[in-house]
Amino acid sequence: MKKLVFFLAISLFLSHHLFAQTKAESPNIFEKSYDYVNDFEKILTPSQVKSLSEFLKSNEAKTKNKILIVTTASITPYNDLNDYSLDLDKYLISKLNIDTTVLIVISKQLRQIQVQGVNKIRSKMSDQEMKDIISTYVVPELKKGDYYKGLQEGTSQIIKKLE
Known part of the structure; x- marks a missing residue:
C-alpha cells in the first residue's frame, strides 16, 4: 500500500513537472505609444508636459532632430539605466518606427x-559637450526638484548645438 501511494505521489509531481512551461513569455515592459515627452513617473504637471512637447515638436520641424524624453520610476527587470535606455531606443526603432536623435531617460526614484x-x-556635438550640458543645465535643476526647468534648459542647449 505504501508503494502504491508513493508511486501515485511521484506520478502526480512528475506529470506536473513534465507539462509545466519551461520558458515564460517575458512581458513587454515598454509602453505601447510614445510622444515627445513621456512622463510615466508623473513628475511633471500636464501643462509642463504639453509645453515641453510643443517646444520639442516645433524644434524638430526646424532642426530635423527628434528629441524624446521618458521618465520612469522602475527599470525592472533591468539593473542598469543604461541597458534600459539602450533597449528602449531599440524598441522605439524596431517596433514603433520612431527614430530618435536624442533619447533622454530620467528616473526621479532612481x-x-x-x-x-x-x-x-x-x-x-561630442560626448563631452553632451555631458557638460547635462551636468551644467539639467542636474542642478534636478537637485533642486525642478524637473521641468532642468529638462527645458537641457533640451534648449542640445537644440542650440544641433542647429
Missing part, C-alpha cells in the same frame, strides 16, 4: 539620467 543617441549627432 536618481539617474541617461542620454542615448549621441553617436547620431557626433558630427555636431
